[in-house]
Amino acid sequence: MPNTWWRGAAIYQVYLRSFADGNGDGVGDLAGLRSRLPYLKDLGADAIWLNPWYPSPMADGGYDVADYRDIEPVFGTLAEAESFITEAHELDIKVIIDVVPNHSSTASAWFQEALTDPSTRDRFWFRDQPNDWQSIFGGPAWTQVPDGQWYLHLFAPEQPDFNWDNPEVHAEFEDVLRFWFERGVDGVRIDSAALLLKSDTAYEDLDGVHDVYRRWRQVADSYDERVLIGEVWLPDQERFARYLRPDELHTAFNFDFLSCPWDPAELRRVIDLTLTTHAPVGAPPTWVLSNHDVTRPVTRYGRADTSFAHGGALHGTPSDAELGYRRARAAALLAMALPGGLYVYQGEELGLPEVEDLPDDLRQDPMYARSGGTNPGRDGCRVPLPWSGDEPPFGFSPAVAQPWLPQPESWRKLSAEAQLADLDSMLNLYRAGLRLRRELLGDGTLHWLPYDPAVLAFTRDSGLTCVTNLGTEAVRLPAGEVLLTSGPLEDGALPPDTTAWLAG
Ligand code: GLC
Numbered sequence: 001m002p003n004t005w006w007r008g009a010a011i012y013q014v015y016l017r018s019f020a021d022g023n024g025d026g027v028g029d030l031a032g033l034r035s036r037l038p039y040l041k042d043l044g045a046d047a048i049w050l051n052p053w054y055p056s057p058m059a060d061g062g063y064d065v066a067d068y069r070d071i072e073p074v075f076g077t078l079a080e081a082e083s084f085i086t087e088a089h090e091l092d093i094k095v096i097i098d099v100v101p102n103h104s105s106t107a108s109a110w111f112q113e114a115l116t117d118p119s120t121r122d123r124f125w126f127r128d129q130p131n132d133w134q135s136i137f138g139g140p141a142w143t144q145v146p147d148g149q150w151y152l153h154l155f156a157p158e159q160p161d162f163n164w165d166n167p168e169v170h171a172e173f174e175d176v177l178r179f180w181f182e183r184g185v186d187g188v189r190i191d192s193a194a195l196l197l198k199s200d201t202a203y204e205d206l207d208g209v210h211d212v213y214r215r216w217r218q219v220a221d222s223y224d225e226r227v228l229i230g231e232v233w234l235p236d237q238e239r240f241a242r243y244l245r246p247d248e249l250h251t252a253f254n255f256d257f258l259s260c261p262w263d264p265a266e267l268r269r270v271i272d273l274t275l276t277t278h279a280p281v282g283a284p285p286t287w288v289l290s291n292h293d294v295t296r297p298v299t300r301y302g303r304a305d306t307s308f309a310h311g312g313a314l315h316g317t318p319s320d321a322e323l324g325y326r327r328a329r330a331a332a333l334l335a336m337a338l339p340g341g342l343y344v345y346q347g348e349e350l351g352l353p354e355v356e357d358l359p360d361d362l363r364q365d366p367m368y369a370r371s372g373g374t375n376p377g378r379d380g381c382r383v384p385l386p387w388s389g390d391e392p393p394f395g396f397s398p399a400v401a402q403p404w405l406p407q408p409e410s411w412r413k414l415s416a417e418a419q420l421a422d423l424d425s426m427l428n429l430y431r432a433g434l435r436l437r438r439e440l441l442g443d444g445t446l447h448w449l450p451y452d453p454a455v456l457a458f459t460r461d462s463g464l465t466c467v468t469n470l471g472t473e474a475v476r477l478p479a480g481e482v483l484l485t486s487g488p489l490e491d492g493a494l495p496p497d498t499t500a501w502l503a504g
Contacts, residue, residue: 005046005094006187006227006250006341007284007443010434012045013345015292016053016075017061017404018384024399028384030076034084036387037091039416043349043427044434047094049189049229051292053081057107059158060137060366061292061382063098063191064105068176085184094186096229101173101212102192103159111160115145123169125152125161125198133203138370154195154203156366164196164212173212177219187220187227193243193252194232205239213248220250227251237277244283251286251341258288261307262327262497264454264470271338271456275445278340284443285340289331290348296381299354301327315376316356325351326497329429329486330468333499334456336433337466339445344430347385350414351426354380355405362405383407388417432484436501440464440483449478455494463504469494480504 014033022031030053040048052062055072062072071081085095104111104124114121130142130150135157142150143157152161162169177188193213197206213228220226230252234240237256243249260270278285289297294308295315302324303317328351336342358379360368365377384403387395392407394415412418419425444461451457454471457478464483469475474493480502482489487498494500 004225004227004250006229008339008341008441009046009094010044010336010342010344010437011047011049011096012040012043013291013343014048014050015061015346015382016050018382018396019346020385020387021393021397021400021403024397025074026393026397026400026403027074028396029074030071030080030084034080034087037087037093040093041091043431044438045093045344046438047096047186048088049096049343050098052098052100052191056105057158058364059105059156061364063100064103064107064156064159065100066105066107067109068099068172069179082183089184095184096187096189096227097180097185098191099173099176099180099188100191101162101164102195103153103155103161106158106160114151114160118147118149121149121151122163122166125163126150127152131200135370137367138372138375152198154192156370158366161198162196164198164208170212170215174215174219177216181220181223181226186225187229187250189229189231190249191231193230193249194234205234210242210245210248213243217247217249229253237273241277241281241283244278244281246282249283251284253288253291253343254286255288257335258290258294259308261305262301262331262470263306264456264468267334267470268448268456271446275339279445285338286343287335287338287340288343289328289335290345290381291343292345292382293378294381296352296354297328297331297348298324298351299356300324301331315380319353321353323497324353325426326487329426330497330499332426332430333433333484333486333501334466334468336437337441337458337460337464337499337501339441339443339460342437345381347381347383349427349430350385350416350419352383352385352411352414355383355408356380358383358405364405379405386411386415388415429484429486433501436464436484440503451475459504465502465504466499467494467502468499469496472496477502 017028019028020032020036054065055067056062071078088095126149133141135141144150153159194205197208228249230243230249232252256270274285299319302319363379365379367377383405384396390412393403419427446458449457457467459465474490474495483501485500
């Protein structure tokens with residue numbers, strides 16, 4: 001298997017609305033992102049994955065796509081997107097975009113046509129009678145249109161599901177892929193990838209979905225080095241691995257690792273399971289600690305229950321900030337040392353906590369409204385980044401004091417500027433870790449070292465040894481030169497909730 005770029009890439013996830021605002025309207029955009037490309041280069045990003053950047057009414061943060069071949073005006077223009085791709089490539093950074101094939105937007109031309117001309121409704125999932133399915137965001141999964149028919153939306157009512165039994169839908173998306181590959185995009189992250197096909201009684205992981213990705217793989221393979229990345233949340237690893245067969249997707253997000261509690265036996269189980277699941281299909285594993293849908297690691301790891309589950313996101317549960325921060329640092333070096341691809345969600349490198357006290361009237365995530373306010377939703381991990389300065393907007397916007405979601409005053413200590421000046425900061429840990437990772441790691445697997453059960457210790461073929469102490473006592477390190485640690489050693493020993501990298 002050729003060592004293609006994504007197999008070991010460090011991929012930085014940009015949630016565009018919250019990354020950097022270039023034009024001063026309080027919402028992040030392409031101008032802001034372009035101005036911060038040197039930051040991402042210095043951080044060590046091999047690639048950027050952007051959440052949807054298409055025209056959208058923003059009923060679900062852009063996952064309600066009105067036009068798959070253009071750019072949301074709040075973010076910029078298609079010409080700016082092309083300039084961004086060129087500039088990223090000049091810095092040797094690849095560009096991955098989000099493709100949303102399960103559903104569209106009620107504002108899309110196709111859906112508008114379906115409303116006025118019922119003969120075109122076969123592109124969506126219209127029925128005379130709804131079934132009892134519930135939306136993943138809460139409430140019924142069906143909405144009635146004025147003439148009496150119902151359409152399916154597994155997510156918000158503004159996100160009508162496509163009908164993947166219709167060849168026109170296949171042709172449309174294959175063309176959309178080509179549209180962006182022609183513009184130099186290096187890969188796509190496929191939203192809700194296991195949900196596309198439906199029957200009248202089921203919608204998750206139906207067998208026909210694999211034919212979709214076999215066709216997409218042919219499209220990707222007709223270009224040079226393009227990657228297909230699946231958002232596949234499936235409890236069954238055997239079923240998960242089917243998406244990664246050699247003629248389907250190249251990689252998929254490792255949500256087991258993301259959801260795993262800070263527990264040595266559980267982490268080891270998940271790491272081993274990940275490796276044994278991926279090996280037979282020859283796909284590189286991926287390591288993910290956070291994204292725009294989940295509680296920030298610093299907050300999660302400071303709680304009594306350190307796991308993550310969508311249904312029970314444990315909002316407002318007490319969290320020990322200092323403990324969470326220390327563990328998040330240790331987790332970062334652990335994730336970076338594992339074999340395969342790495343994802344870093346914006347703000348993770350700054351150690352941002354989840355913002356749990358956003359005013360309810362500013363919450364935008366449909367999960368909040370559709371749960372009747374019982375689930376505060378995902379806005380808390382989407383607050384705009386602090387770049388510099390002592391008060392909001394912390395350099396996020398050149399004009400407005402308050403971005404689209406307010407930043408906590410306490411973030412002055414967490415700005416990129418403040419952290420660059422502090423050698424021990426989370427940002428400098430990520431920079432050092434990503435640099436060493438690129439120099440020292442490579443493809444291949446890991447070899448566990450015999451150790452205390454509370455310790456995860458392994459070597460990589462390159463000679464790097466990674467030791468993470470999840471116990472309550474400091475432990476002795478193996479022989480070797482210490483290259484990097486997530487926290488200070490105690491008389492040469494590795495304290496609890498700390499990771500060390502050593503040269504073998
Ligand atoms: C994915 C996205 C999430 C979005 C959902 C519906 O899970 O990551 O943000 O709300 O799909 O598109």
